[in-house]
Amino acid sequence: MATVVHDGVECEVVDEETHYDKRMLRIEGPDRRGWVFDTDVEEVA
Numbered sequence: 001m002a003t004v005v006h007d008g009v010e011c012e013v014v015d016e017e018t019h020y021d022k023r024m025l026r027i028e029g030p031d032r033r034g035w036v037f038d039t040d041v042e043e044v045a
Contacts, residue, residue: 004041006032011041 001013004027011029018024023038 003044005044006036006041010044 001016004011004013004025006027006029009029009032011027011032013025014028015026016023017026017035024035025038025041026035027033027041
């Protein structure tokens with residue numbers, strides 16, 4: 001899937017769901033693992 005940046009840390013998106021019309025991404029990276037809103041991350045081209 002995609003690579004995103006969460007608080008300056010690059011993470012891999014491993015799952016995606018929609019909750020109450022909001023897109024949520026499950027990310028895994030260094031010291032990061034869990035669900036975040038897509039508005040809390042930046043996509044890496």
